[in-house]
Amino acid sequence: MSNETRTEAALAHDAMERAKFREMKEGTKEDWAKIGSQYMAFAKDLPDRVLDHLRLLDGDFGGFPVCRLEHSLQTATRAYRDGRDEQYVVMALLHDIGDTLGTYNHPEVAASIIKPFVSEEIHWICQNHGAFQGYYYFHFLGMDQNVREQFRDHEHFDACAEFCEKYDQAAFDPDYESESLEFFEPMVRRVMARPLKSMYAKAAENAEAA
Ligand SMILES: [Fe+2]
Ligand SMILES: [Fe+2]
Numbered sequence: 587m588s589n590e591t592r593t594e595a596a597l598a599h600d601a602m603e604r605a606k607f608r609e610m611k612e613g614t615k616e617d618w619a620k621i622g623s624q625y626m627a628f629a630k631d632l633p634d635r636v637l638d639h640l641r642l643l644d645g646d647f648g649g650f651p652v653c654r655l656e657h658s659l660q661t662a663t664r665a666y667r668d669g670r671d672e673q674y675v676v677m678a679l680l681h682d683i684g685d686t687l688g689t690y691n692h693p694e695v696a697a698s699i700i701k702p703f704v705s706e707e708i709h710w711i712c713q714n715h716g717a718f719q720g721y722y723y724f725h726f727l728g729m730d731q732n733v734r735e736q737f738r739d740h741e742h743f744d745a746c747a748e749f750c751e752k753y754d755q756a757a758f759d760p761d762y763e764s765e766s767l768e769f770f771e772p773m774v775r776r777v778m779a780r781p782l783k784s785m786y787a788k789a790a791e792n793a794e795a796a
Contacts, residue, residue, distance in 0.1 A: 603620050603624065604620065605617035605618070605620055605621055622789065625789075632778055633771075633774045633775045633778045636680065636683070636699060636774060636778070637767065637771060637774060639683060639686070640655065640658065640679070640680065640683050640767065641655065641767070642686050643655040643657075643658060643682070643683070643685060643686070646685070650758060651758050651759070651760050652757075652758050652759070652760050654682055654685055655767070656760075656764060657682065657757050657758060658678075658679055658680070658681070658682055658683070658757075659679070659764040659765060659766070659767060659770070660757035660758075660759065660762050660764045661678045661679070661681065661682075661753045661754050661757040662675050662676075662678040662679035662764075662765070662770055663762075663764040663765045664678075664752065664753045664756060664757060665678040665749075665752075665753045666678075666765065666770075668752065668753070672773045672776060672777050673703070673704040673705060673708050673777055674708055675770070675773055676700065676703075676704070676770070676773055676774055676777040676778075677696075677700055677704060677708045677709075677711065677712050678749070678753055678754075679770050679773075679774065680696050680699060680700060680712075680774075681693070681696050681712050681715055681754065682696065683695065683696045683699065684696045691716075692716065693712060693713055693714065693715050693716040694713060696712050697709055697712040697713035700712060700777075701783075702781035702782060702783055702784040702787070703777050703778050703781060703782060704777070704782075707742050707745055710740075710742040710745075710746065711742060711745055711746045711749045714734075714737060714742075714746050715746060715749060715750060715754060717733050717734045717736070717737070718734045718737075718746045718747055718749070718750045719750050719754055719755060720733050720734065721734055721747075721750065722750070722755045734746075734747070
């Protein structure tokens with residue numbers, strides 16, 4: 587919201603809630619109480635920001651038979667209908683969310699977003715799905731189809747190959763009846779409700795208890 591659309595009182599209230607330091611090394615416990623309380627409110631809205639960003643893929647075909655949002659919904663729907671758990675389904679939904687900002691490394695963007703909320707295996711699948719997905723098309727672009735072989739001995743090789751085979755490479759069918767983004771929203775909210783691991787997890791826990 588721009589400053590012009592806010593009342594004087596709201597702006598004054600915001601100013602009161604701001605830390606006083608000009609350099610972090612001048613910071614006080616009071617400063618960080620103000621920042622901490624607002625951080626928690628901001629963190630709670632993460633699922634909304636993620637869902638908004640996912641919607642940016644709507645109508646973006648890039649030459650594919652379905653747009654990137656439909657591909658995401660179809661990947662998640664196929665995983666869901668195959669009985670995968672919520673962490674897995676949310677990963678499937680978000681696996682290409684980095685297409686907009688991570689044009690040259692999109693799997694890492696999604697992997698970073700979901701990392702605090704999912705198992706190490708699901709994070710690994712997300713992070714490396716690009717190399718495994720290449721098995722289905724890199725050779726058409728003069729690249730090495732078998733680039734995934736560098737991971738052959740990794741404990742999650744088979745799980746990542748399975749994700750691509752069953753859900754990701756299979757999710758370009760314009761006639762498939764995918765679930766809507768609204769269908770997956772509650773799952774995204776549940777999975778992202780609190781971090782399982784993060785260097786800020788302890789602070790989040792303390793703020794929630796306060
Ligand atoms: Fe991808
Ligand atoms: Fe994909």
